[in-house]
């Protein structure tokens with residue numbers, strides 16, 4: 001008699017006794033086909049896995065209880081179930097409530113069509129990959145892990161949209177690390193941090209004109225990265241002298257930084273959000289492409305992303321110039337393109353993305369909505385952007401709050417009037433545990 005087919009879906013990032021238990025029980029029912037969740041499917045409802053799909057697949061494929069491994073591309077089992085028509089679907093009994101409740105009902109309804117059955121085994125208590133991972137994160141496992149560099153690239157590939165926010169200090173980094181909001185679609189948090197040249201300069205009371213030395217910037221990100229786990233994107237201004245670029249890239253990679261963004265301006269740097277850009281100049285395409293080539297050749301790992309930032313709109317050079325540069329920079333090896341703008345609507349960047357999306361040189365797009373802050377993330381995503389960077393908001397928040405406190409104490413000759421508007425010491429002490 002033909003052996004029955006048993007479908008088991010798992011992410012199997014950290015394989016533990018609970019998985020083995022389920023697979024052993026499933027294998028007693030027939031041939032086990034594991035639907036292994038892809039990175040994309042997992043990141044839809046929880047953190048991107050430590051190990052990528054291929055690393056996880058090799059482990060599962062070699063278990064003797066498993067006959068076959070197929071990718072499961074969504075949280076929804078049905079596309080795979082329709083293809084495989086298993087006699088049984090096996091799962092732990094822990095999905096009757098919570099995020100997977102709906103998925104469970106869909107499975108029951110689908111397999112009924114060919115008289116398939118759902119078999120639920122008791123969930124193995126006191127062990128869960130999610131809890132194991134939380135404890136790794138608490139111990140700053142990732143802050144020492146070379147996998148950290150690759151996180152951003154994997155997130156961009158796996159998720160539709162990646163959210164990055166500026167972190168100018170270790171404390172700001174911790175806030176970014178822990179910020180989480182419950183929404184109807186599930187919990188949301190930030191995917192990564194931005195080391196901004198503007199906020200790193202302002203923090204030191206200096207203009208954003210590359211007067212903060214690279215070694216100071218690197219030390220600053222080191223302190224942030226030591227106590228956080230999210231990927232870091234580095235704002236390198238125009239990358240400095242091309243002869244120095246390989247050393248910059250080496251330092252960043254050694255720190256576990258995930259990406260460098262290099263802008264196509266030359267001369268004494270001025271922040272792009274200034275209205276007056278009279279003396280600012282854009283590099284010529286050939287020179288800048290050379291810089292990108294040097295950058296891509298200097299990196300040790302392809303997981304370290306080189307992102308080219310186009311300043312054509314900032315300098316009034318128009319869309320044709322921006323598109324010409326995007327194609328050339330992409331051809332020269334840039335992994336992604338940041339198209340910058342300082343007008344208060346996303347009009348020009350959307351016009352750009354509409355055309356660039358059709359180019360054979362298309363690379364992922366980054367937006368920095370400082371001036372067009374009314375734009376929702378869903379609209380950026382819909383218009384072909386994959387990464388958003390909130391470039392200066394954490395510093396702006398603390399600057400405002402510190403000014404209010406400083407003035408209130410002077411005005412009232414005591415601190416109690418402002419106490420309600422500042423964090424309690426108890427609240428802050430949670431970080432010194």
Ligand code: SPV
Pocket residue numbers: 196197198199208235271272273368370391392
């Ligand atoms: C930064 O944050 O330093 C940036 C973005 O480069 S902008 O300030 O808009 O130029």
Ligand code: MG
Pocket residue numbers: 196197198235237
């Ligand atoms: Mg900058």
